[in-house]
Amino acid sequence: MVKDGRRHDNTTTKGSNRRGIENIMTRLDDIVTLKNGLRIGNFSSPHDFKFTDGTILKAVSNETAENLKVTFNEVSEPKSSQQPNGNFKTWWDVALDFKLTNAIRSEIDIWSSIQDSRMVDIVLIPLPMLTAMKTDNRLIEIYELRHLPFRCIRIEDRINKLVSTEKFCI
Secondary structure: OEEOOEEOOOOOOHHHHHHHHHHHHHHHOOOEEOOOOOEEEEOOOOOOEEEOOOOEEOOOOHHHHHHOOOEEEEEEEEEEEEOOOOOEEEEEEEEEEEEOOHHHHHHHHHHHHHHHOOOOOEEEOOHHHHHHHOOOHHHHHHOOHHHOOEEEEEEEEOOOOEEEEEEEEO
């Protein structure tokens, strides 16, 4: 079935449906409502988010953060620069390629179900995850990213580390 540009599979077994409900209920406990009415969830950050309206979205557990981190392939290339004194300083330039894990894909499905139930508006994810989502074939085939709730934060105040309540990155 296709709805809002996203394909949904309505076939579930009794056991998987129960697990799905338990997963959703766990996530619902961690959703906060900003003063402007937006409901925000934390996908995998082990850090609290403080918004410009004073609302705090709590961190996920270290275990959850570790289980829901993207995998990355690292390609390194040595570089060097000659200093005025004739010595050379070297460093490594590193190019990263991010990929989603099966655990992340399952979590995406859970949060998408929560969004379908109109219980969350935005789910905060790290930028490497958003980068991986934009190139993940499964997500492209099943979902349209812009219809999903996943966004990155937009910092309004770097000194006080305040997150915007109205601007989110995609």
